[in-house]
Amino acid sequence: MNAHALAQRAYASPTTATKTPRAVEYDVVARVTHELRSAEISKKENFARLAEAIHRNNRLWTTLAANVADESNELPNQVRAQIFYLAEFSKRHAAQVLAGVADIRPLLEINTAILRGLRNEGSTP
Template sequence: MSLKAYQTTQKANESSSQTEYRLFADVTRALMDTKDLPKLDVRLHDALHWNRQLWSTLATDCAVEGNMLPKQLRASIISISIWVGRHSSQVARGEEEVQPLIDINKNIMEGLSAQAQNNVAEAKDANVTTGHNYSV
């Protein structure tokens, strides 16, 4: 099996939390790789743009009717998205550092990781309760 086929299969089997975690990890890695570059370096601006897109997508999803996240969590995500946009502009102008954006993303990744661990534990408990042995 080729690496690309393996990666495609792996992505198809991910939960939404795992997909979000992987995306945050990729974006955060890009920010970390560019944090010491000059403010006019295109790689820095590409990483900032990618991070903005991620947060904008999350905020848009939180504003959609029928989103199942708790109202307060949706409001917090939208607020963080607005802050990310403003801070990213300041970083692009050389007025602020990238590190706070990295820190925010890492905090979100920690929450997603904890959520994924809880989901695995719940699935294992369900297997014990029902007597089924589904691999998780």
Template sequence: MGFPQTATAAYGALEPALVDPSRAEALVFARVTRALEAAFATADASAADRARALHDNRRLWLAAAAACADDANALAPDLRAALISLAGFVERHSSTVLRGQAGPEPLIEINRRVAGGLTRGAS
């Protein structure tokens, strides 16, 4: 059996819940959220670690906004608009956090809720 057939057989044997796109997205949100929590968990965390965690969160939300802006996106238009609006909030609030004028709690809470919604939507 060649490599493509082997790969197909291996992926075909996976539990459907493990390869569901919503579940994969939820796992990404969870990973980024854990990194944010860890970066802000203690007062002695480095500014570089905090900036890195915020940057990764911004990148995630930029990708989400781009996906929502795509005309081929199957989500309802009002949900797409809401997610794009959240991405804008994440961008603005991240800048405020970087300046030391706010904490990351709203970003963490938003990510948790989105991950939870994606998990509930997974088949």
């Protein structure tokens, strides 16, 4: 291959699309939500799977809370506060789910609302 062909190849448009940060966030929340839903279905046979899915959900919400607590975050203050509140609620509720005194449904509903917001189907929390 000559230098001209190499240069054309190097500066050509990429063949794979790059995901936006919003699309990446959507994928992560969707994956965690799917894991929660699947783990809930089999919780009697495989409680460890449920615990692992809840742990991943807690990690997700801890990351979201840290992101909105950062002063450089450009979301409106009210949205940032609401996301932080949802993170705290999700972690407390997750502990109750693991203790067997609460249903997982609110965690799924919160994540689904976030997915709708990321997809622009509803207002963000």
